[in-house]
Amino acid sequence: MRWRNIIICLACVVGAALLLTAASTRLDSISSARQEMGLVINEPLENAPPSLAFATVAMGAFRGLVVDILWIRADKLKEQGQFFDAKQLAEWITILQPRFAGVWDFHAWNMAYNISVAIPATRWQERWRWVRNGYELLRDKGIEMNPHSIILYRSLAWIFQHKIGGVTDDCHKHYKRELALAMRSLLGPQTNEYFQALTATGKNFSDVAADPAVGEFIKALKSADEAFEDDDEFVGNYLSLRQTPKKFSQVAFDVIDRFRGSEALVKFDIFAKAYRLRNTWKLDCDLMHRLNRKYGPFPSGDPNDRLPLNWEHPDTHAMYWAEKGFVIAGEKEEYSIDEKNTDRIIAHGLQNLYRRGKVIVYPIPGELPSVFVRPDLRMFDVYNEDCIKRIEKYEAFEHGNPKGLSDGHRNMLKNSVLSFYQVGQTKKAGEIYNELRKRYPRDEFKDDMHTWARKRILSEIKGITIKDATELIVLSLRDAYFSYAVHEDDEAFGKEQWAKEVFMIYQTKYSDEEWRRLDLPDFEMLRFVAFLDFLRDRFYPEHLRNALLARIKVERPDLFEKLQKQKDLFIQKSQSPAQTP
């Protein structure tokens, strides 16, 4: 090669190196300018697992093509009704587009809503698995990848509130039961002290193992069963041991027995549950406690003395995720449509907790427990407070006309007066009625509470037939029997009194002295009919119905005797010929 060519080549190489060096010095400012101008769709994944980082970078320009192919396959399989690959495809698509929140949202919704209902309702376990797949995708991965995307928090909250907490799915009771049972094993007595203990406990295994007493317990358990040797699996195995001891050796359970009641076991137990809540359910105990302080019921009347929320209820979880979304992803100075939707989750959550916040999981030997939801009247004050704040917020923030909200609030107060009256809490009913009169001064509230309540009953029974009136009373009595069966005696008494009041009002209004044409049957007879109806109603498990019978026989022999007499009278009347006037 000639010298001239060599020199030219060298000069080109040096020139290229200089230009490359100069260009690389500009890279940082270009990248930050792109960030500022919002031109970066996919930000570099920090702290992401190597496989994920590799997947998003290695494919380069082909990533979009691969994503399209995966979407087409997912859609095609969905058209064909094949869902075996849906979860896997959702995972791959979300791996390739981790920063696109809409992808996580879509796949979670697809699994929890579309795929779950494609499975027959008789296979509730499979349905529940798909609902879980949906919310776990958002909770465990979507939100982790996109912590500042409020739509993901909102979608997660929606699955809890609507899919699990709602009634549109045929298997909703199964979902409620499974959630309640899972939470029950972790939340213990659900007292304020317990939640405080959960927040105070250490976050890592090494923190709690450093305590000498707890360390001794851990050591004893490790030497009892080899399953406890691995520190990473220790907590999970411990919780399994407490729930299903038969999975482990007897020696391991003997260790638990040995430490039962000791401070070490109590401490470790709380740590284990907090650990599971934090790492598996992704529930921050501090936020849970704060939520309890903010939205917990205060039946004593003092807002500073609140009880914890019912964490067995799906709406509480919905409120948690909505609140977390606001804390992390909400814009303080803006109020976007996504934030409004998330805000509504909390409002509806409180409403649902008031209207059906009591979750009764009734155990049945040899079968799955039955689940019933009932109103939780303790939540009234919180719900009421929230409604008022919302009306004020709407007025102040958007200068809107809150008439719709006010009308809803007024109706809520009216219904609440009756609800409390119905269960015998007349003092509380009176307080609400006074608030109603003060906030909405109208002619319809000029009477005292009792008169107003009687007028409401009259307006309900006005124009109804004797058959409907009988049904109304019998239904109320049946509800009372159910409350009695699940040991809610105060409510049972209140409902019985309510039924009696309706009976008296109807009889006073419509009873015909001469011909007794529109007279209702005797109240005792109605009570007996309601009791028979309840015993025959297959909606309630047989175990529950038998338990009621046994309870009445033992605890209320007078009632049992009355029912027995009514039974004889019933049989006698049905066997005797009809009497002509």
Add this chain to the structure above:
Amino acid sequence: MHSVWAVARNTIAQAVRMKVAVIVIIMLVILLPLMSVIMVGDGTLHGKLQTFISYGLSLTSLLLCLLTIAVATYTLTGDLKTNQIHLVVTKPIRRFQILCGKLLGVVILDVFLLAAFASVIYVLTLLIPKLAKAGSAELEQVKREFFTARLSLTAGLDEEKINALATQAYEKLERSRQLPETMTKDQILSELRGQERLRARAVEPGARRVWEFENIAPADPNESLFVRYKYEVSVEPPDYRVHGSWLVGDYRQIRYGMGDWESPVARIERTELIRQFHEFEVSAGVIAPDGYLAVVFFNNPYLNQTTIIPEEVQALLKTGSFTANYIRAVLLILVRLIFLAALGISVSTWLSFPVAIFICTMFFFIGTVNGFIVESFSYLGQVIHIIYSLTIRPVLWFLPRFDGEFNPTQFMVSAKLLSWLFLVKVYAVTVFIKSVLLLLFGMWIFNNREIAKISA
């Protein structure tokens, strides 16, 4: 024949020495067992099996197709480029025999590799339930819904009757002078036929529809029969659900009020979402002794307020074994390989290696979306549709089809029977017609081509 076999042996030896073959073999050896472990599907045993077999067969098919294209195009073009062909053509062997030998060599290699990896997939599929430690209920479910081959029975519409009704309606419109002036007779008839088809498929509230099948012989009356369907509606219900009342069995017993029933009739009541596929299971004992089966859908007017159109109603009946079905699926993959081998050898007679491999790869990818392309043309406007029918459509027919009903994985995933008859038809068209035509074309070119290039 001896010459052909000698060329085939050489081709196999040449292919095995190619790096691409080694890479494909290594990839499959590593990926297939790995997939059996990492593929979880939807978390159930059934889903895991479906995912594994779907991806396993697809991956094997894809890699072997690419290998076949590479080997088929290289084997001849490589010989031509390196002048090794001269060592062959000077022997007492005809040119068409060279091509036949090349094709035979590639096909034997394909058969061997396909058999090997299909066996690996088969063994892993059988091992997965054992390794997954599934419960008895899950094992029973996969035995019924995966490790089986179900014949799909469908009852189409009576097209003659529909045509007759459409013609009647047309004549009626004609007599009353209500024919639209802007439409041709064919267009009007086409629309009337569409309306009659919809009328025949739709079930109004209070009405019922019957699908009847005859000459059905279940392998075992204790087995299950599945009915698969999807609902369309005229007006969407607010909760997107409808209530379906189904009867499956010898409907003649009900229709004609026969005294003692010889076979049971299953009654199924379900409330389900629209526009999603659903399946329910009944005992195969509902099939009448003479092989008659009816599936009846009743639109209960007390529970539904909309007209329901049950679509794609199929009765799925076990008639074969998983193993036999799997073998047929593998043979279906072999069809693709034979076609691509013939194509590769044919184009390499007159094109260079890069161009030949490009053309073959393009054909392969067209084959994977051919069904979609054909379907999309049906949405064209009338004029374009005519042009398409005369030009592109015949070309598309000639191209391979690897998707839709020609994709073997859909049979394995939904345990649908891949019949011998279908397989024979596919072989007849793809191998004995299309592949042979391609090969003949290649032979003609190779025969007339000047192999030795004279350079000054």
